[in-house]
Amino acid sequence: MGIDIAHYHGWNGKLHSPWWGSLSIVRVAMLQVFRRKSYWVVIGLGVLIFILYWSLIYIMTQFEMGARTQTDVFRIFGFSPVPTEDMDNGYVIFMQRESIAVMILLAFSGSLLVGTDFRMGSLTFYLSRRIDRVQYIVGKLLAVSTVVAMMTVLPALVLYVEYGLFTSSTAYWRQNWKLPIAVLSYGAVLCAVLSIWLVTLAAYLQRMAPIAITWSSLFVMCGQLSTFLRESSDNRDWDLLDPWRCMRLVGKLCFGTWQHPGEETRALWALLLLATTCALALAALVRRVRAVEVVT
Amino acid sequence: MKLARAWFTLLMLSFQRLLWSASTLMVLVPLVACALFLVYERYDLGSHDQGTFEETFDDFSTDFMIVVFTLFVIPVCALAYATTSIGGDREDRTLLFLLVRPIPRWLILLAKLMATLPLVLGIVVASFFVFCRLAGPVGREAFVLYLPPVFYMTLAYVCLFHLFAVTFRHSTIVALIYALFMEYFLGNMPGIVKRIAVSFYGRSMMYDLGARHGLSAPDPTWFVPVSAQTAVEALACLSIGGVLLALWIFSVREYRDLT
Amino acid sequence: MWLTFEHVTKFYGPVIGVNDITCRIGPGITGLLGANGAGKSTLMKLASGQLRPNGGEVRIGDHRAWSAAAKASIGFSPDINTFYEEMTGREFVTSMARLSGYPLREARERAELALAEVGMVDRGDRRIGGCSHGMRQRIKLAQSLVHDPPILLLDEPMTGIDPGGRRDLSRLLVALAERGKTILVSSHLLVEVEQLTDSMLMIARGRIVASGTLAEVRGLIDDQPFAVRIVARPVRRLAAQLAELPEVLSLDLQDDVLTVRTLMPARFYAALGELALADEFEVERFETLDVGADAVFNYLQQDVG
Missing domain, CATH: 3.30.70.100 (Alpha-Beta Plaits)
Known part of the structure; x- marks a missing residue:
């Protein structure tokens, strides 16, 4: 069939900016995530934790119990609807409780959303379009950030709304309007740091097993070691060894209350640490994507 | 004779591919972190009053052996190799080249298991030895006492993760969920639910064997350990049962279900 | 040696892959033709023992295709393009010979012979990861020949090979057929098979729709x-x-x-x-x-x- 008979013709309209390509990458990534049953199992684990907190808030707001009992129950679950001297923002704590599910989900996502692009050569297809490697990287970072936000920020905000809805007035929301901002700032730090680290790690390691080992070492083992070192030496600076605590400290820098002496200084150190590692990771990522030769 | 030669070749090929894989490099990350932690603990606390031998032994057993080594290092080392021994071939689709050779399917999986087991046991036991040396006199005592639980737990995890590898397509993630989520939650549940967790038996053995140095379960009414003998039997049964089930599944599954 | 399909049916869930296929394939080259999704690969996978039929039986000589004994008699060149990428072509073919049960020395000799037959002796020490598509196809063919099986199952063997290479490969297959080997070659490019052999099996929608020489088929x-x-x-x-x-x-x-x-x-x-x-x-x-x-x-x- 002649090409003219096939009615091929050039596009006469105005093409979108290549930055729209990043959004397409996010959309494709989300489709990849939700198509896999294994993902739903991990998401289910996260949902279990959410349901636990959702039920806790429901019970605490709907059943009559003394203030002391209420505090004790909240303390058991490490949740505090209003930060007190020794209790942190409960919604931020909830986000941290989701960390294992987030970690497993991201270990999986790293291999699926980024590793396969390098291993199976799909990167060539992306870069042979109008998008540059910057748009590709931004797209992948946004995709991972969406997964993180879906598991942490979104349910945390739902819990905040739930607490307000189950009380008899809007007073809770008015008096605690800073809480969702703290959730959002912590969420922003989580999304930024986790996405940069994961995409870089996955671009280099590519396969699921090495990514899972490194990722779990970073988030589980470092956390455990940090706790032991902090308790044995009675020095809170060891919190900086735990990436989750580092991110929480930086989140507090944005909009948080300081509970321990020297926490603000530690938060600045955490910021420096995270910013440095993210900058190094980004440089390594740009180098890695650049290293792929696209034959046109 | 031909079959034995082919099987041994497969075993050696699998061993070499696992040894020189990215997993080896990545497993070194937590191991080095643990070593640094122990060095710091020993020399930093050495400058303070360390307490009696029993107290230090208790700290080492509870903080390091149980929480870090048993609940993290052993499962992660087992996961790194056990899920990739057959999973790597599945992921790369090279399993096909093995399945069209004149080796019965169950022997293919057995070769993979036999290649993985010495590697994981070697890494776990060697790192355990180094960690115990770094911990000083307490560590030397712990090495002798805790070698059996470490051995049996490693064996159980390797066999269990091989079962995952032939059953699930994304076995690494399933193993990770099991090791970090299920083991943690099941191992910390009240009642006898925790008896389905591998780590429960390992911890039980440690509490039993470490009792001579005053080690005991944190809350005996909540964590009701079984005897070391029962724990060995449970872990051995789990390992053998897991392997037999994995061999059966692998021998009946079609290649398309494995990829 | 004969490759026999007796009333073979294979389902993929509710989808039928091959439907009540009965045929015997003997020494010489037989072309398996069909469009994409016609059931060629399913037939190849059944013959190489990767799949088990839901109905009927596939036999390699006297053995069921699924059994390990049958695998000793087949050489399979799959349509996938993945290998142990870190190995060289020579190492890979030698490993496959050793996995067929040969001692190291003989495995090396056999690997050399197989590589020579596919024209890869001089490029055998290149890492597979750095090999071109055509070279990978040749390595794939070499590993299927290395244990000198009486039955060769070649799934799209010509894909990615340059015209000169195709001619060499055709000559090799004809020579192997003359040595009494049973060769089943699948392809959707008909001209490829037409040049190789006059004996065809045509498959469409999971059924064999015609078999015999081209002229016989045409006569139908x-x-x-x-x-x-x-x-x-x-x-x-x-x-x-x-x-x-x-x-x-x-x-x-x-x-x-x-x-x-x-x-x-x-x-x-x-x-x-x-x-x-x-x-x-x-x-x-x-x-x-x-x-x-x-x-x-x-x-x-x-x-x-």
């Missing part, structure tokens, strides 16, 4: 007209006489080349011969136009569709 299609091109002198008079024949469906005369369509080729050939002798027509060239595999295949596809 009685509702499709044969096109015959004739260059003869005097062409116009010949055209006039042919138009009288009841066997002729249509005539087309262009630039002294006559194209005749007929539904009864045997009777037409006889009548043409008689005319040529009786009226002394000078027939310079005579060729059937659409007996090629493509035409046959298209007819059969339409028939099944």
Whole structure:
């Protein structure tokens, strides 16, 4: 069939900016995530934790119990609807409780959303379009950030709304309007740091097993070691060894209350640490994507 | 004779591919972190009053052996190799080249298991030895006492993760969920639910064997350990049962279900 | 050695892969033809023991294809393109020989022979990860030949190989067939198989729709007209006489080349011969136009569709 008979013709309209390509990458990534049953199992684990907190808030707001009992129950679950001297923002704590599910989900996502692009050569297809490697990287970072936000920020905000809805007035929301901002700032730090680290790690390691080992070492083992070192030496600076605590400290820098002496200084150190590692990771990522030769 | 030669070749090929894989490099990350932690603990606390031998032994057993080594290092080392021994071939689709050779399917999986087991046991036991040396006199005592639980737990995890590898397509993630989520939650549940967790038996053995140095379960009414003998039997049964089930599944599954 | 399919049916969930296939494939080259999704790969996978039939039986000689004993008699070159990428071609083929049970020394010798047969001796030390598509195809073929199996199952073996390489490969397969090997070659490019062999199995929608030589297969299609091109002198008079024949469906005369369509080729050939002798027509060239595999295949596809 002649090409003219096939009615091929050039596009006469105005093409979108290549930055729209990043959004397409996010959309494709989300489709990849939700198509896999294994993902739903991990998401289910996260949902279990959410349901636990959702039920806790429901019970605490709907059943009559003394203030002391209420505090004790909240303390058991490490949740505090209003930060007190020794209790942190409960919604931020909830986000941290989701960390294992987030970690497993991201270990999986790293291999699926980024590793396969390098291993199976799909990167060539992306870069042979109008998008540059910057748009590709931004797209992948946004995709991972969406997964993180879906598991942490979104349910945390739902819990905040739930607490307000189950009380008899809007007073809770008015008096605690800073809480969702703290959730959002912590969420922003989580999304930024986790996405940069994961995409870089996955671009280099590519396969699921090495990514899972490194990722779990970073988030589980470092956390455990940090706790032991902090308790044995009675020095809170060891919190900086735990990436989750580092991110929480930086989140507090944005909009948080300081509970321990020297926490603000530690938060600045955490910021420096995270910013440095993210900058190094980004440089390594740009180098890695650049290293792929696209034959046109 | 031909079959034995082919099987041994497969075993050696699998061993070499696992040894020189990215997993080896990545497993070194937590191991080095643990070593640094122990060095710091020993020399930093050495400058303070360390307490009696029993107290230090208790700290080492509870903080390091149980929480870090048993609940993290052993499962992660087992996961790194056990899920990739057959999973790597599945992921790369090279399993096909093995399945069209004149080796019965169950022997293919057995070769993979036999290649993985010495590697994981070697890494776990060697790192355990180094960690115990770094911990000083307490560590030397712990090495002798805790070698059996470490051995049996490693064996159980390797066999269990091989079962995952032939059953699930994304076995690494399933193993990770099991090791970090299920083991943690099941191992910390009240009642006898925790008896389905591998780590429960390992911890039980440690509490039993470490009792001579005053080690005991944190809350005996909540964590009701079984005897070391029962724990060995449970872990051995789990390992053998897991392997037999994995061999059966692998021998009946079609290649398309494995990829 | 014979490869036998007896009433073989394979389902993929609710989808049928192959449907009640019965055939015996013996020494020589047999082409397995079919469009994408026709069931060629399923048939290959059943023959190589990757899949088990839901119904019927696949046998390699006296053994079921699924059994390990049957695997000793087959060499399989799959359509996938992945290997142990960190190995060299030589290491890979040697490893495959050793996995077939040969001691190291013999495995090396066999690997050299196999690499020589596929023309990879001089490039055997290159890492597979850095090999071109054609070189990977050759390595794949070498690993299937290395243990000298009586049955070769080659899934799309020509894909990615340059024309010179195809010619070499065709020669190799013909030579192997002459040594008494049973070779089943699958392809959706009909011209590939047509050049290799005259014996075909045509598969469409999971069923074997035709088997035999191309001419036999063509003969099965009685509702499709044969096109015959004739260059003869005097062409116009010949055209006039042919138009009288009841066997002729249509005539087309262009630039002294006559194209005749007929539904009864045997009777037409006889009548043409008689005319040529009786009226002394000078027939310079005579060729059937659409007996090629493509035409046959298209007819059969339409028939099944």
